[in-house]
Amino acid sequence: MGALLLAAVAGLALAQLALLATAVSVRLAQDLRQRRDREVAAAIRPVFAGYLLGDWPLPAVDPGRSPAVDRVLESLTLELLRKVRGGERSRLVGLLEARGLVDRARRRTRSWSAFRRAHAAELLGAVGDPRLLPDLLRLCRDRVPEVRVAAARAAGKLGNPQAVPLLVGSLSGPRPVPASVVTMALVHLGPSAATHLRPLLGSASAPHRAAAAQVLGVFGDLASTSQLAALVRQDPDDSVRLAAAVALGRIGSPAGVRPLGCALAAGHPDALRMAAAASLGRIGGSAAIRALRCCLAGGPLSHQVARVVAEALAQSGPEGEAALERIARGRGPGRPHAQAALAILRLSQERTRELRRLRERTA
């Protein structure tokens, strides 16, 4: 027994030492690598800047092709590619291509390491060459969720509307991509994707319809107003109705007022009523204000719906403000909410007046 205990104590001590030694070695290695990368970055930054400004030709900073230079260049380029456009962007992509980093990334989309595949997807997306779309769409079906997410995001950055059906398709299936990622990728494709998205409003899949509605709303796509209005009125799925109601508010067409007014009526889910109220507030105009006023003054409505309706009226200009004042003076269920929204509105008006006075004084 004693020997067993001794062995356990010795084993534990050795394991602790081994763990500590590993941690310290890794820390040392990381410190060294960071120092080396800093030195390399300091050396190549002037050459890099000169090339980027078009003053110098393609830099040949290391004939030996050290991995540290590739690493630093890749990181610098990726960071800058998010910020620059036009000629500078083309020069950066040219640099990546000349050093073979784009080809390497394409090869790495088939690497065994999920980290490398995701990293490769990120680089290909930053390069923004539409010809790289097949590589990225293949990765959208990867077995590792993080790789799929990185690939979907990168596919959006290529700006190729042909990606719409496949990106939307990646919402479902055995290896799905989260809806938020797909939606953002679709937004990145830009308004040119709207023509590919409109037919999806009639898709049999509710997530597809919801995603299309959300993105068309972000694009402010006036041409899809009637389809979205139909979805708000009669789609069997609540999430689709909600997405369509928000989209109508973003588009801001007066044609959206009628279906949104219907969605505001009692009996609908609170989330939909709140979305409809907020959208009506965005659209504004007499018809929207009338719908909001009737809702707040008449009820029945929950606390949260009443609050959103009152806030929507407050942002609808003088006509909405007058409606709020009438409700605040009355005895209806919307009175406290109208008073609260008016109080915040008054603060904001006071702030605007104060700013105006300040501006006049300084002028």
Place this chain on the structure above:
Amino acid sequence: MTRFLGELVIWFNWFVLAYFLALHTTYLLLILAGTADVVRELRARSFSGHDDIFANPLTPPVSVVVPAHDEEAVIVESVRAMLALRYPELEVIVVDDGSRDGTFEKLSREFDLAEVKRPMSREVPTLGTVRSVHAPRGGQPLLVVRKECAGRRADALNVGINYSRHPLICMVDADSLLDPEALLEVVKPFVDEPQRTVAAGGTIRVANEAAVDRGRVVGPRLPSRWLPRVQAVEYLRSFLHGRTGWSRLSGLLIISGAFGVFRRDVLVEVGGLDLRCLAEDAELVTRIHHRMRAQRRPYRVVFLADPVCWTEVPTTRSVLGRQRQRWSRGLAEMLWKHRGMLLRPRYGLIGLVVLPYYWAFELLGPVVELLGLPVVAIALSLGILGLHYAFLFALASLGYALFLSVCALSLEELTFRRYPRWQDLGWALLAAVVENCGYRQLHAWWRLKGLWAALRGRAGSWGAMPRMGFGALEPRPQS
């Protein structure tokens, strides 16, 4: 009789040995289970798409609810930091829970508050009457609610929930500072799986003596005083890696009240926080598990190791003792309240593994630990246990506990490495030794007192915790 006593002592000694072996092995398994998640989270960080979440017009807005009771030392810094969080749309609701110091006056001066009318919904129950509601003239998304103190943090949080406007609610303590990206990170599971994710929590780390600049922790370091330093290692081992492990196994029972995000509709559905329980944060998560599993609904409660909330921990023994007694008492209340879930297959892993673990090790741990010491002494005095064996047993037990701390520290070094100075690593190792020789026994005593208070059923209260305030100390240069 003596022989029977001797047999009893021997068996108890074996039981204690087996108990500690089981406890430490569970910790080890949790650390191992969590390691994979921590490494994955860390590697995925570069593709986490925070910019996308920030730019996404569909990212849900968040109401940050901050209960504050006598927090004048930290409140302005804390609220300023929360308003500056990187997030597309948020509102901060400070619930001044009957402060007798200058908490409200400081807020009023700093943010130029004006009293406004704002009706409170009655979606979750509250106790203390709301006195007034204030909004800043400058238009910042801030609401300050003044209420009478009911002696319960849960009451302030429920008031905050009732006033909140957004679909996600983030609960943050007033003495805590979030990393600028922390909210984006902790909301990510809700963005990725909006239907399934119901709650998510981030890591709590010790902020004492850290360099703070405009509400941001810019120079993390281990505190120079032993009590907070030991707590820093304790937080690292049990709160960071323990919870990551439970989260990995879908058995996370605690999301710290200092930093947790919940879906508002779920909070309203379960009736908000329990106004009678002292461990209202753990009770809330357990109640969510209870409801979701009882209704067989798919759901996720997630712990993320990367988003960090920095908090001030007690620096004196008396305050720490009160805090730990309260935790232990709250745990006992919570476990008793949900005893119906225990060993019931309907509640899955929570009922069959997690709750039994909490009963056996977290609740009754101090009883076994403190009872073990006199029994070993009796065994030694009766000559049943040799001094040599007793020493080896103690060494093996200490070695295993220390091994766990070293595992946690090494994992921290290999992954997040939040304490960049070499000397912090050395101090952390020393603190791990101190934690196991002295602090742990003291902690067991406090937990036992808390358990005893719960058994006696006297009304408990939060008690005061004096704050030093952030940025009170000059930042020391980094090595």
